[in-house]
Amino acid sequence: MSNEKKKDFEPKDIQHGIWNKETISEIDYKAQYGQHRIRGCGATRYMPTFNDIMILPSQLSRLSLDTYRESCETKTILGKRGASKPLEIETPIMIAGMSYGALSKEAKIALAKATALTGTVISNGEGGLLPEERQYSYRQSIQILPSRFGFSKRSLEAADMLEFLVGIGAKPGLSGHLMGSKISEEIAEARQLPVGIDLHSHPRHGDAFGADDMVVKMEQLRELTNGEVPIFAKIAAGRVRDDVKIAVKVGADGIILDGAQGGTGAAPVMATNHLGIPTMPALVQAVRTLEEMGMKNEISIIVSGGITDGSDLAKALAIGADAVAIGTGAMVAMGCRVCLRCHNGKCAFGIGTQDPELRQRLDIEEAAERVANYIKAMTAEAVLLAKAAGKTKLRNLEREDLRTLTLEACAMTGIPLVGSNFVFGERFGFEC
Amino acid sequence: MEYIDAANLKSIELNKEIINKLKQCGEVTIQNPHSMHNVATGLPDPGKVIIQGSTGFYTGGFMEGTALLVEGNAGWYAGDNMMEGELLISKNTGCNAGTYLYGGNIVVYGNTGSRVGYGMKGGTIIVCGSAGPWAGQMTMGGKLIILGKAGSKVGESMYKGAIFVRDPEAGDKMGSNVFLDSIKADEEQELKDLFARYDITADPAEFKVVRPMQTGRHTYVLFNPDLKPELSRKMPG
Numbered sequence: 001m002s003n004e005k006k007k008d009f010e011p012k013d014i015q016h017g018i019w020n021k022e023t024i025s026e027i028d029y030k031a032q033y034g035q036h037r038i039r040g041c042g043a044t045r046y047m048p049t050f051n052d053i054m055i056l057p058s059q060l061s062r063l064s065l066d067t068y069r070e071s072c073e074t075k076t077i078l079g080k081r082g083a084s085k086p087l088e089i090e091t092p093i094m095i096a097g098m099s100y101g102a103l104s105k106e107a108k109i110a111l112a113k114a115t116a117l118t119g120t121v122i123s124n125g126e127g128g129l130l131p132e133e134r135q136y137s138y139r140q141s142i143q144i145l146p147s148r149f150g151f152s153k154r155s156l157e158a159a160d161m162l163e164f165l166v167g168i169g170a171k172p173g174l175s176g177h178l179m180g181s182k183i184s185e186e187i188a189e190a191r192q193l194p195v196g197i198d199l200h201s202h203p204r205h206g207d208a209f210g211a212d213d214m215v216v217k218m219e220q221l222r223e224l225t226n227g228e229v230p231i232f233a234k235i236a237a238g239r240v241r242d243d244v245k246i247a248v249k250v251g252a253d254g255i256i257l258d259g260a261q262g263g264t265g266a267a268p269v270m271a272t273n274h275l276g277i278p279t280m281p282a283l284v285q286a287v288r289t290l291e292e293m294g295m296k297n298e299i300s301i302i303v304s305g306g307i308t309d310g311s312d313l314a315k316a317l318a319i320g321a322d323a324v325a326i327g328t329g330a331m332v333a334m335g336c337r338v339c340l341r342c343h344n345g346k347c348a349f350g351i352g353t354q355d356p357e358l359r360q361r362l363d364i365e366e367a368a369e370r371v372a373n374y375i376k377a378m379t380a381e382a383v384l385l386a387k388a389a390g391k392t393k394l395r396n397l398e399r400e401d402l403r404t405l406t407l408e409a410c411a412m413t414g415i416p417l418v419g420s421n422f423v424f425g426e427r428f429g430f431e432c
Numbered sequence: 433m434e435y436i437d438a439a440n441l442k443s444i445e446l447n448k449e450i451i452n453k454l455k456q457c458g459e460v461t462i463q464n465p466h467s468m469h470n471v472a473t474g475l476p477d478p479g480k481v482i483i484q485g486s487t488g489f490y491t492g493g494f495m496e497g498t499a500l501l502v503e504g505n506a507g508w509y510a511g512d513n514m515m516e517g518e519l520l521i522s523k524n525t526g527c528n529a530g531t532y533l534y535g536g537n538i539v540v541y542g543n544t545g546s547r548v549g550y551g552m553k554g555g556t557i558i559v560c561g562s563a564g565p566w567a568g569q570m571t572m573g574g575k576l577i578i579l580g581k582a583g584s585k586v587g588e589s590m591y592k593g594a595i596f597v598r599d600p601e602a603g604d605k606m607g608s609n610v611f612l613d614s615i616k617a618d619e620e621q622e623l624k625d626l627f628a629r630y631d632i633t634a635d636p637a638e639f640k641v642v643r644p645m646q647t648g649r650h651t652y653v654l655f656n657p658d659l660k661p662e663l664s665r666k667m668p669g
Contacts, residue, residue, distance in 0.1 A: 009607060035654060151532075152513070164442075197649050200650070201570075204510075206512075206531035207513065207531045216488075224474045
């Protein structure tokens with residue numbers, strides 16, 4: 001064959017290795033602008049998930065429940081350690097903190113209405129409490145953030161639950177980001193900011209510099225809320241063992257643990273892809289730590305970051321969580337297609353935008369119904385799995401009902417591999 | 433005038449007692465505070481409270497309408513998240529006095545530590561002595577007045593509000609994203625009224641004002657290499 005003919009039949013090399021199109025486009029961006037890149041949503045890289053776990057069904061060894069005719073309780077009580085009025089919700093799925101600012105007013109109202117349709121709680125996020133959100137929500141969680149945008153004593157009075165936010169999974173160790181395209185006059189007024197400024201909010205709590213101060217701060221918050229409202233510490237998953245111990249020490253009623261798959265309206269790509277640890281191993285570590293401290297029954301755990309369906313919920317509960325929080329999933333239910341462009345404020349679906357025209361594209365009632373349907377379906381999925389495992393209460397799912405599919409998940413969780421009683425790594429209560 | 437001996441009370445008990453006494457007579461004196469934390473947390477009513485001695489962290493936090501006088505020093509975070517009222521401290525405070533202040537007036541007659549007025553959103557803080565570094569960092573409103581020396585990085589990345597400084601060297605200690613401006617006539621009058629109200633001797637005309645840049649963009653500390661090309665060992669020519 002001639003050389004020319006050989007050239008025609010040359011196989012096409014596709015770069016799957018380091019120098020792929022993504023790497024090259026990243027370098028192009030840095031070469032152009034000389035700074036790190038910011039975008040919306042969470043990590044795009046592979047991380048281990050609850051999909052690496054299977055649930056064991058009941059067969060001869062135990063009885064299953066009738067999927068369609070027998071009930072399985074989903075009511076959930078959160079924060080009963082020190083609060084005289086723990087939070088009671090109908091399903092262990094809460095709407096995670098997404099700010100008014102990152103989201104449009106219409107999206108926030110739709111999410112709040114969805115909680116009223118399903119009997120759950122919504123977190124306000126960083127931008128203060130939108131009056132309509134409080135008006136329509138079933139239960140309201142209020143975040144206490146380092147920036148305190150729109151926060152005052154009135155916020156505490158509106159809270160059915162408080163979250164003392166230390167970090168989020170999408171950008172742990174970093175402050176809030178809200179790009180100028182979203183700081184409209186309305187948002188600027190709510191946050192007391194100049195219109196159109198690129199916001200990188202306060203990095204640390206100005207009224208609690210460390211764990212010892214937080215003990216005193218927690219007493220202050222308890223006094224201000226008459227000891228009624230459960231107070232959670234929201235932490236990004238990193239040094240989970242140490243952070244959980246500190247949260248217990250400072251007197252929190254619960255922990256919201258946000259894994260590295262958690263999303264946000266805007267964050268440096270470096271942070272979303274390279275900071276923190278994934279949700280599943282983080283949850284195991286938190287549960288293990290609380291059990292070692294003898295505090296597992298006192299401290300509630302809400303886990304978030306990459307929760308998509310009822311199997312994630314069921315597996316998280318089985319590992320030891322009391323509830324999960326959904327953010328991106330709820331946005332997808334409203335129409336979001338996870339284009340990762342939340343930061344530019346031009347969301348075509350009227351969700352992550354402050355543009356008056358784009359906002360009109362979101363039908364609040366329809367979006368609320370879709371989010372409520374999603375929560376109902378997720379709950380039903382988890383209930384289906386729980387009944388198949390023979391549980392009359394969703395919270396009765398336990399780690400003994402689980403097996404891991406991969407060596408990696410086995411080593412991370414301490415749950416035996418499928419088809420075996422074999423465990424690698426740190427123990428998690430299994431006799432092997 | 434009612435008296436409360438705080439020696440054997442927890443802060444939550446003391447605060448309840450203060451609220452009860454204020455309802456009865458409108459003026460309460462606290463004895464033996466022993467640098468207790470969380471004194472006067474969220475006091476909701478007008479009235480006057482005098483603390484004979486020093487207090488710990490979070491003095492008068494979230495207070496709403498009461499006039500509180502600390503005859504001594506106050507620890508970190510004095511007047512944090514205060515909504516309304518007055519917090520007067522006769523001596524010094526630790527760091528982060530008036531952090532997230534929402535409204536009302538705080539007067540520190542002595543010196544204050546770092547980050548006074550961190551993230552404040554309204555109200556007024558007057559420091560009669562000197563302030564530590566990062567005063568008024570990332571404020572979103574209100575007035576911070578420093579009569580003595582200002583620390584470094586004053587006004588770092590303010591969004592809104594104004595910091596009044598008398599320190600002649602303040603211009604060399606500015607944080608990023610702020611500029612030093614002249615005081616306006618109406619501001620002079622406001623300061624004059626405040627000084628008269630709190631028995632402070634100072635001439636408002638001597639003050640300059642640190643204000644936030646209105647460019648719509650902040651500059652950040654990311655990577656700024658300290659380049660010294662002249663130290664290269666390149667051969668001449």
